[in-house]
Amino acid sequence: MWESLKYKFEKYPARMNVASKMIELGLRVGKDHKIYCGDLKISDVALAKAANVDRKAIKLTVDFILNDEKLSNIFENIFPAGTLLKNIAKNLGLGVIEIEVGEENTGILANATKIISEEGISIRQAYASDTQLEEIPRLTIITEENVSGEIIKKFLKINGVIRVSVY
Template structure:
């Protein structure tokens, strides 16, 4: 997907930034040229402000997307992933494990969830950042109860894991 998007917008960095933000936020481009978060229409000016571009850049990006059948198919079918509980986990009595790792290493999610399972904890959410969208993608796991800090060393033994935060 990103190769196609990059190819289409490589000469237009502002449009690329808009396309990236649309994907990052889980926004959808409607057939009518409007941008939506699920069924809520997003104002072009507000989106332009968040990307630090002119509102006309939003319109031209959408026009390019809708004119390309492959991009149109992608952008018309994006849906938001839902609420990430990371910032309110403490208020809810949940635990958070954040893992920064090399995205190319296989098995990081499997081994991380195995460690949590061995502790007898249920996982409420798991979110893996996209290495194409984020400079330092993180795996964020929300658990039903806080995870013991002594597991940091076990997470660090997983091949490819660079950093671990437990809170």
Template sequence: MWDRIKHKFEKFPARMGVARKIVELGLRVGPNGKIYCGDVEISDVALARGTGVDRRSIRSTVEVIMEDPELASIFANIFPAGALLKNVASDLGFGVVEVEAQAGTPGILAKATQLISQENISIRQAHAGDPELEENPKLTIITEKPVKGEMIQKFLDIPGVKRVSIY
């Protein structure tokens, strides 16, 4: 997806940053040119502050999006993925497995979840970072209960896995 988007903004780094932040946060651009998180309108000023640009960069990015039918369609249909429970997992008695892997290696999610299920632990959430949007994308799996530390080696044995954290 990002390859289809980035060429429209590559000559304008501020606009590229805004477009990236919109996608990263799961924001969408409505047909009225306003930016939303779900059905909550996000002000240009708030997004500008969060992106480190001025308000005009937000507006010019939205104008480029609205003028291009393909971009308008993509950005009109982005929705937030929901709250990732990683930061509150320990408070809730859940476990977290974070896997950093070689981008583009197939089967990592399947093999990681299989290892967890073999321990008779259910999964509450799984979130895989997008390698085109993140420098070091991670697979984050929230489990019903903590996974034992001795499982680290089993995760590291999955082809393409570079690093594993369990907490």
């Protein structure tokens, strides 16, 4: 997705930073020219700090988005995906599997979930980072229980998997 939008921002690096941060955080633009995370209004100052730009860049980016039909159709409809359990999994007694993927990544989620299912373990959550937005894309799978280290060997046999961490 990002590759198809990047050219619209290529002449405006600050706007590109803002748009990237918005996509990363699941922020949308409202018709009222405000930025939201779900129904929570985000301050221009907070977003500017997070995107490492000045406040003026936020307003310019929002105006730019709303004046472009393709961009507005995308950015008016972004919603956050919800809580990623990765950082609190240990506290909840859940397992975490992190799989770094390469350029060839078709079927990794399907193969990984099959391996976990064959172990008789339930999956609570799966999250794949965008291969166009992340330098090192990862598939993170949260399981109902910890998985054994032996499962790593099975994951490493999946085409496109570079590295696997289980914790």
